Amino acid sequence: xxxxxxxxxxxxxxxxxxxxxxxxxxxxxxxxxxxxxxxxxxxxxxxxxxxxxxxxxxxxxxxxxxxxxxxxxxxxxxxxxxxxxxxxxxxxxxxxxxxxxxxxxxxxxxx
Amino acid sequence: xxxxxxxxxxxxxxxxxxxxxxxxxxxxxxxxxxxxxxxxxxxxxxxxxxxxxxxxxxxxxxxxxxxxxxxxxxxxxxxxxxxxxxxxxxxxxxxxxxxxxxxxxxxxxxxxxx
Numbered sequence: 001x002x003x004x005x006x007x008x009x010x011x012x013x014x015x016x017x018x019x020x021x022x023x024x025x026x027x028x029x030x031x032x033x034x035x036x037x038x039x040x041x042x043x044x045x046x047x048x049x050x051x052x053x054x055x056x057x058x059x060x061x062x063x064x065x066x067x068x069x070x071x072x073x074x075x076x077x078x079x080x081x082x083x084x085x086x087x088x089x090x091x092x093x094x095x096x097x098x099x100x101x102x103x104x105x106x107x108x109x110x111x
Numbered sequence: 112x113x114x115x116x117x118x119x120x121x122x123x124x125x126x127x128x129x130x131x132x133x134x135x136x137x138x139x140x141x142x143x144x145x146x147x148x149x150x151x152x153x154x155x156x157x158x159x160x161x162x163x164x165x166x167x168x169x170x171x172x173x174x175x176x177x178x179x180x181x182x183x184x185x186x187x188x189x190x191x192x193x194x195x196x197x198x199x200x201x202x203x204x205x206x207x208x209x210x211x212x213x214x215x216x217x218x219x220x221x222x223x224x225x
Binding site (some may be wrong): 002036038044045046087089100101103104 | 114146154156202204214215216218
């Protein structure tokens with residue numbers, strides 16, 4: 001049973017618009033969450049993280065929102081750029097340990 | 112269905128000893144990846160297997176690290192003469208093919224080198 005779910009395997013967005021990638025988790029003990037971006041034939045690279053003591057973390061065009069009661073987090077990319085086209089992985093952990101990754105969402109930003 | 116499994120879940124070893132980490136990918140997945148996640152750092156790619164092709168070893172940090180994949184299924188990551196900086200979570204992932212970018216991750220093996 002997947003503890004971290006990304007129910008949209010793919011998403012297409014027009015350049016300049018907002019991309020919203022969603023992630024749901026089942027383990028209420030998770031307290032640290034990360035997003036990774038992966039280009040084809042490369043390993044994932046860290047993008048942004050959020051601790052459970054916060055509900056929002058922003059870094060440039062990237063913002064992660066955490067809704068603990070719903071066990072849901074989302075990554076917003078504004079404005080989306082063609083270079084953002086990649087697979088995005090959501091990951092969750094307890095106390096920075098035992099990371100659990102979702103299966104990923106492929107984002108395509110159309111010019 | 113069964114996901115990616117890894118064993119052991121935790122391993123404590125002494126500096127200088129060799130360790131073997133095992134990964135069982137999802138049945139039918141031809142692509143298998145090993146990653147390392149050190150405390151406070153992002154995911155570091157180590158090695159990639161695709162079917163019977165020669166593996167992509169470009170991410171292995173030193174010649175103390177090696178990996179095998181027998182019969183196109185189970186993979187073993189071996190670290191010889193472990194050092195304290197090898198302490199990390201070692202994650203395995205598999206995907207249907209290399210072009211199938213959705214990767215399914217195992218739970219990881221936490222390695223602690225004393």
